[in-house]
Amino acid sequence: xxxxxxxxxxxxxxxxxxxxxxxxxxxxxxxxxxxxxxxxxxxxxxxxxxxxxxxxxxxxxxxxxxxxxxxxxxxxxxxxxxxxxxxxxxxxxxxxxxxxxxxxxxxxxxxxxxxxxxxxxxxxxxxxxxxxxxxxxxxxxxxxxxxxxxxxxxxxx
Amino acid sequence: xxxxxxxxxxxxxxxxxxxxxxxxxxxxxxxxxxxxxxxxxxxxxxxxxxxxxxxxxxxxxxxxxxxxxxxxxxxxxxxxxxxxxxxxxxxxxxxxxxxxxxxxxxxxxxxxxxxxxxxxxxxxxxxxxxxxxxxxxxxxxxxxxxxxxxxxxxxxxxxxxxxxxxxxxxxxxxxxxxxxxxxxxxxxxxxxxxxxxxxxxxxxxxxxxxxxxxxxxxxxxxxxxxxxxxxxxxxxxxxxxxxxxxxxxxxxxxxxxxxxxxxxxxxxxxxxxxxxxxxxxxxxxxxxxxxxxxxxxxxxxxxxxxxxxxxxxxxxxxxxxxxxxxxxxxxxxxxxxxxxxxxx
Amino acid sequence: xxxxxxxxxxxxxxxxxxxxxxxxxxxxxxxxxxxxxxxxxxxxxxxxxxxxxxxxxxxxxxxxxxxxxxxxxxxxxxxxxxxxxxxxxxxxxxxxxxxxxxxxxxxxxxxxxxxxxxxxxxxxxxxxxxxxxxxxxxxxxxxxxxxxxxxxxxxxxxxxxxxxxxxxxxxxxxxxxxxxxxxxxxxxxxxxxxxxxxxxxxxxxxxxxxxxxxxxxxxxxxxxxxxxxxxxxxxxxxxxxxxxxxxxxxxxxxxxxxxxxxxxxxxxxxxxxxxxxxxxxxxxxxxxxxxxxxxxxxxxxxxxxxxxxxxxxxxxxxxxxxxxxxxxxxxxxxxxxxxxxxxxxxxxxxxxxxxxxxxxxxxxxxxxxxxxxxxxxxxxxxxxxxxxxxxxxxxxxxxxxxxxxxxxxxxxxxxxxxxxxxxxxxxxxxxxxxxxxxxxxxxxxxxxxxxxxxxxxxxxxxxxxxxxxxxxxxxxxxxxxxxxxxxxxxxxxxxxxx
Numbered sequence: 001x002x003x004x005x006x007x008x009x010x011x012x013x014x015x016x017x018x019x020x021x022x023x024x025x026x027x028x029x030x031x032x033x034x035x036x037x038x039x040x041x042x043x044x045x046x047x048x049x050x051x052x053x054x055x056x057x058x059x060x061x062x063x064x065x066x067x068x069x070x071x072x073x074x075x076x077x078x079x080x081x082x083x084x085x086x087x088x089x090x091x092x093x094x095x096x097x098x099x100x101x102x103x104x105x106x107x108x109x110x111x112x113x114x115x116x117x118x119x120x121x122x123x124x125x126x127x128x129x130x131x132x133x134x135x136x137x138x139x140x141x142x143x144x145x146x147x148x149x150x151x152x153x154x155x156x157x
Numbered sequence: 158x159x160x161x162x163x164x165x166x167x168x169x170x171x172x173x174x175x176x177x178x179x180x181x182x183x184x185x186x187x188x189x190x191x192x193x194x195x196x197x198x199x200x201x202x203x204x205x206x207x208x209x210x211x212x213x214x215x216x217x218x219x220x221x222x223x224x225x226x227x228x229x230x231x232x233x234x235x236x237x238x239x240x241x242x243x244x245x246x247x248x249x250x251x252x253x254x255x256x257x258x259x260x261x262x263x264x265x266x267x268x269x270x271x272x273x274x275x276x277x278x279x280x281x282x283x284x285x286x287x288x289x290x291x292x293x294x295x296x297x298x299x300x301x302x303x304x305x306x307x308x309x310x311x312x313x314x315x316x317x318x319x320x321x322x323x324x325x326x327x328x329x330x331x332x333x334x335x336x337x338x339x340x341x342x343x344x345x346x347x348x349x350x351x352x353x354x355x356x357x358x359x360x361x362x363x364x365x366x367x368x369x370x371x372x373x374x375x376x377x378x379x380x381x382x383x384x385x386x387x388x389x390x391x392x393x394x395x396x397x398x399x400x401x402x403x404x405x406x407x408x409x410x411x412x413x414x415x416x417x418x419x420x421x422x423x424x425x426x427x428x429x430x431x432x433x434x435x436x437x438x439x440x441x442x443x444x445x446x447x448x449x450x451x452x453x454x455x456x457x458x459x460x461x462x463x464x465x466x467x468x469x470x471x472x473x474x475x476x477x478x479x480x481x482x483x484x485x486x487x488x489x490x491x492x493x494x495x496x497x498x499x500x501x
Numbered sequence: 502x503x504x505x506x507x508x509x510x511x512x513x514x515x516x517x518x519x520x521x522x523x524x525x526x527x528x529x530x531x532x533x534x535x536x537x538x539x540x541x542x543x544x545x546x547x548x549x550x551x552x553x554x555x556x557x558x559x560x561x562x563x564x565x566x567x568x569x570x571x572x573x574x575x576x577x578x579x580x581x582x583x584x585x586x587x588x589x590x591x592x593x594x595x596x597x598x599x600x601x602x603x604x605x606x607x608x609x610x611x612x613x614x615x616x617x618x619x620x621x622x623x624x625x626x627x628x629x630x631x632x633x634x635x636x637x638x639x640x641x642x643x644x645x646x647x648x649x650x651x652x653x654x655x656x657x658x659x660x661x662x663x664x665x666x667x668x669x670x671x672x673x674x675x676x677x678x679x680x681x682x683x684x685x686x687x688x689x690x691x692x693x694x695x696x697x698x699x700x701x702x703x704x705x706x707x708x709x710x711x712x713x714x715x716x717x718x719x720x721x722x723x724x725x726x727x728x729x730x731x732x733x734x735x736x737x738x739x740x741x742x743x744x745x746x747x748x749x750x751x752x753x754x755x756x757x758x759x760x761x762x763x764x765x766x767x768x769x770x771x772x773x774x775x776x777x778x779x780x781x782x783x784x785x786x787x788x789x790x791x792x793x794x795x796x797x798x799x800x801x802x803x804x805x806x807x808x809x810x811x812x813x814x815x816x817x818x819x820x821x822x823x824x825x826x827x828x829x830x831x832x833x834x835x836x837x838x839x840x841x842x843x844x845x846x847x848x849x850x851x852x853x854x855x856x857x858x859x860x861x862x863x864x865x866x867x868x869x870x871x872x873x874x875x876x877x878x879x880x881x882x883x884x885x886x887x888x889x890x891x892x893x894x895x896x897x898x899x900x901x902x903x904x905x906x907x908x909x910x911x912x913x914x915x916x917x918x919x920x921x922x923x924x925x926x927x928x929x930x931x932x933x934x935x936x937x938x939x940x941x942x943x944x945x946x947x948x949x950x951x952x953x954x955x956x957x958x959x960x961x962x963x964x965x966x967x968x969x970x971x972x973x974x975x976x977x978x979x980x981x982x983x984x985x986x987x988x989x990x991x992x993x994x995x996x997x998x999x
Contacts, residue, residue, distance in 0.1 A: 138582075155657075
């Protein structure tokens with residue numbers, strides 16, 4: 001087990017723990033911070049895949065900007081806990097059954113799946129240069145479409 | 158990995174144990190140098206501000222007040238770390254740690270020229286400066302969480318201001334660096350510092366300030382905003398928010414925020430020196446000293462701004478960020494890219 | 502220092518790629534010009550000018566698409582991420598046409614309701630760009646971006662009348678459910694990418710063969726994408742959002758999304774399932790057959806009990822999604838052509854019906870109860886007659902386009918062996934006659950004694966649109982042979998790749 005594997009398991013564990021935290025914490029601010037944790041550990045996973053640029057963008061955009069806006073709204077709520085009065089009494093039981101069923105279904109489907117061997121990577125894979133060239137050749141159309149998407153989102157708000 | 162840019166003297170890099178030894182020593186050394194330097198940045202600021210405001214400044218402890226910082230440090234360490242009722246314990250304690258960590262982490266990719274061709278850096282990443290931007294944007298969490306966890310409405314307002322400020326300036330900051338990347342063709346700080354031109358008889362390094370002056374201006378403004386210093390110190394704003402996010406902090410935790418702010422000034426000054434002033438290149442002067450001179454001058458600019466400009470109002474700050482710096486940054490990118498294509 | 506990658510993309514290639522997506526470019530340019538003009542002009546001029554710009558952009562998109570369709574079609578462009586083939590051009594024409602109609606109707610509607618005009622047109626244009634990209638998509642990436650573009654534009658449009666609670670409710674519901682559906686689609690796409698190593702549909706089509714049916718990654722991907730697609734076409738059992746969203750949204754928006762989103766979503770299903778994952782037919786067909794049957798039953802039964810015209814048309818839309826899915830299931834040249842034909846006809850009859858309802862709205866609100874239609878045939882004979890035409894067409898009566906559409910769909914379904922589904926479809930269409938005729942009953946009932954809730958304001962624009970839609974709905978019946986030929990042409994690119 002090399003260092004990369006250890007980092008992978010650590011980051012994955014943190015990401016999963018963060019995901020659970022998003023769902024399970026009762027205080028909204030802890031939910032948001034758990035989400036930040038998920039974003040950061042995903043960034044580490046990107047770095048492991050030698051996608052350095054995606055790592056930086058993940059940290060700057062998601063952890064640094066998007067989540068700050070979440071936090072901006074959540075902090076206005078003050079230190080309150082979620083009120084648990086509207087829950088149906090048997091909701092926990094039902095959701096546990098559904099979760100178990102879905103998890104079992106996923107495990108059953110994915111057991112023994114043969115994953116593709118990854119394609120051999122370029123020497124410049126993941127670098128800023130390769131992403132820049134990719135955006136303006138192979139991925140030109142989706143790139144431009146994304147810019148219109150963002151423009152429309154800006155018009156909309 | 159840590160490397161001095163020299164031939165491997167004793168085969169120490171190829172030996173794994175020796176390598177780790179070097180790594181740990183070098184990192185500790187870096188942390189020590191930085192924190193000491195930060196103390197002197199604080200001292201420098203108090204002297205310079207006193208000079209600008211025609212008052213003596215610190216002059217009691219030690220010769221010329223030279224040991225004032227040591228006294229303050231000891232005081233900060235031994236004071237009671239008081240936490241008021243109703244604070245969120247965990248976040249209240251974690252926030253100052255995030256503040257310091259986010260500034261220190263950036264030094265992972267900042268190279269320092271020492272002598273001749275000997276350069277020191279910890280990690281050589283392709284994304285280079287983007288990493289610094291990424292980790293320094295984490296600083297806002299420290300302020301927001303500190304402000305929120307304090308359970309004080311002034312603190313909370315400070316935290317909200319920090320968030321709004323970050324969102325307004327992060328874009329301009331990133332955009333202002335794009336022309337530099339366009340000119341140099343790399344994001345690595347080593348490449349940016351080592352950028353050379355061949356203009357007729359002159360062939361050698363050139364400060365990028367001459368090629369991207371607008372970038373420098375935008376970056377300087379954004380860097381001041383990033384470090385939450387006057388005239389952009391709205392999250393603290395003693396007069397209106399009685400210290401903002403710092404209101405409820407005392408003792409060691411206050412000290413950590415304090416450290417983070419001045420460490421931030423040092424980091425940003427070093428970055429500006431590397432990005433726009435040719436880093437450790439200065440004719441006839443060894444690298445370390447050249448870089449030192451540039452950093453000191455830039456730190457002085459930070460202090461000078463604080464001593465000269467009044468604090469901006471909240472809406473003025475947002476307007477400056479979104480309506481002045483951002484369009485200017487976009488225009489700057491456009492013009493520079495057209496020029497780069499035409500001249501290449 | 503890392504060597505920069507070599508860029509090999511010539512100017513000639515760029516121009517040819519740009520020509521392939523000509524209609525999308527035309528609408529995009531109109532969108533950008535509209536945004537800028539909206540900022541520069543004085544307030545009173547903005548609305549009309551932006552409307553004119555939108556119409557010019559859409560008409561030129563229509564012209565470009567028609568020109569390219571007549572003068573031989575293109576093929577893949579932009580590294581196969583998008584395509585200018587006959588299928589794409591067919592849908593681009595369709596969306597441009599709907600766009601023109603929607604822009605005219607909403608221009609009059611927002612003026613009567615006292616809302617801002619320009620932004621709504623900009624959002625409509627953006628949704629059309631998304632729909633066109635979706636229909637022209639050559640890659641899962643483009644599919645997803647197109648889907649998001651149209652969805653985000655429509656989320657905002659639904660909440661456009663933001664001082665009214667129903668409009669807000671509509672936007673919030675659509676946003677949450679739509680986001681959920683997009684997440685399903687995206688997860689499914691990720692799994693498909695994991696299994697095949699590519700997002701390009703033509704590569705997926707070659708890499709996914711019939712013996713990859715055992716690959717669980719692919720199956721999960723198909724399942725998740727299928728669920729997301731069913732949300733988007735509002736097919737049962739994922740239709741619950743439809744009535745609430747349709748009811749709360751401003752009427753022209755409802756009209757636009759009831760037809761255009763449906764057409765775009767079916768274009769997406771055809772591209773991804775029938776073309777990209779064609780060899781996995783047996784797997785997704787099970788899923789879609791269940792969805793189709795459920796949609797027909799649920800849609801038609803629920804439509805009967807509705808009191809609001811908008812809700813009734815929403816459930817009727819669910820039912821029609823079920824009918825169209827029969828054609829998707831049948832697949833092949835006949836099936837796909839039948840789907841294209843039906844979508845083309847459905848657009849006009851359903852949009853026309855909504856446009857008629859939209860004329861009943863005034864500053865006080867939308868007139869969407871059956872009672873509001875009372876005596877329409879005498880108050881405004883044109884609208885009354887055309888409303889009858891739309892209802893007969895939706896019900897599938899012989900001279901109308903709806904009848905031919907159903908005939909093509911059902912014959913394709915029977916020849917592909919989906920007899921039980923077609924029997925169910927015919928039975929449920931008989932049920933649907935009840936609620937379509939209920940509308941006719943109110944339209945032709947004598948003028949009410951009490952004053953009507955909504956008098957007609959200045960509705961020349963919508964009446965023109967209703968007339969246009971009516972002419973299409975009637976004329977496409979006799980012209981169905983021609984339209985089917987166009988549909989067959991459009992179907993061809995989906996079948997040649999394999």
